Amino acid sequence: GIQVEQSPPDLILQEGANSTLRCNFSDSVNNLQWFHQNPWGQLINLFYIPSGTKQNGRLSATTVATERYSLLYISSSQTTDSGVYFCAVERSNYQLIWGAGTKLIIKP
Amino acid sequence: GAGVSQSPSNKVTEKGKDVELRCDPISGHTALYWYRQSLGQGLEFLIYFQGNSAPDKSGLPSDRFSAERTGGSVSTLTIQRTQQEDSAVYLCASSSSGLRETQYFGPGTRLLVL
Numbered sequence: 001g002i003q004v005e006q007s008p009p010d011l012i013l014q015e016g017a018n019s020t021l022r023c024n025f026s027d028s029v030n031n032l033q034w035f036h037q038n039p040w041g042q043l044i045n046l047f048y049i050p051s052g053t054k055q056n057g058r059l060s061a062t063t064v065a066t067e068r069y070s071l072l073y074i075s076s077s078q079t080t081d082s083g084v085y086f087c088a089v090e091r092s093n094y095q096l097i098w099g100a101g102t103k104l105i106i107k108p
Numbered sequence: 109g110a111g112v113s114q115s116p117s118n119k120v121t122e123k124g125k126d127v128e129l130r131c132d133p134i135s136g137h138t139a140l141y142w143y144r145q146s147l148g149q150g151l152e153f154l155i156y157f158q159g160n161s162a163p164d165k166s167g168l169p170s171d172r173f174s175a176e177r178t179g180g181s182v183s184t185l186t187i188q189r190t191q192q193e194d195s196a197v198y199l200c201a202s203s204s205s206g207l208r209e210t211q212y213f214g215p216g217t218r219l220l221v222l
Contacts, residue, residue, distance in 0.1 A: 004150075033210070033211075035213075040215075041197060041215065041216050041218075042213070042215055042216075043199065043201075043213035044213070045210045045211065045212065045213075048210050086150060086151070088150075088151070095153050095156070095164075095167075096151070096153065096211070097153075098150035098151045098152075099150055100149065100150045101150055
């Protein structure tokens with residue numbers, strides 16, 4: 001089946017820094033989503049981005065479907081950005097295949 | 109409106125006992141998903157309901173796991189004869205129509221099997 005790999009697995013930054021999280025997938029996909037899981041476990045959808053670029057405040061995402069990767073950019077990071085960022089892809093059906101996540105810690 | 113809710117938020121049980129986990133999806137959402145997340149891992153798909161169609165149970169790890177969705181709304185995930193390896197966070201999500209739609213997650217039920 002399709003493989004989803006995220007990097008880096010862990011990232012520690014100072015508040016105010018910028019970061020780039022990467023998601024590679026092994027086959028073509030119909031859908032790609034980025035999620036943030038906060039330290040209390042709540043999962044929030046950040047972007048639905050099968051291709052192209054989207055921005056939402058300090059966050060933006062780019063998916064290059066032909067090259068099978070997606071990037072999540074976080075600018076001017078804040079401590080509230082801490083948590084785990086997941087990439088999940090959908091192929092021909094509704095099932096999402098999840099990466100293992102990038103654990104982000106933002107230090108004040 | 110209200111988001112996806114799940115109950116209980118935490119459940120501790122003894123090995124061999126049955127447990128029931130409940131999910132209330134967002135009103136009007138026809139698609140409902142159950143996932144399992146083990147510590148430090150990504151999510152593992154368990155089961156999918158779409159409207160009145162037969163559910164996709166392909167992700168259920170064993171026949172001890174079952175789920176139902178009554179009236180196209182509330183869903184219950186049942187684990188029979190729990191084992192220690194069943195310990196995980198069980199997450200429910202709903203979306204407006206299923207395919208290629210944003211999924212909205214509940215807070216999860218943390219299950220610990222002693």
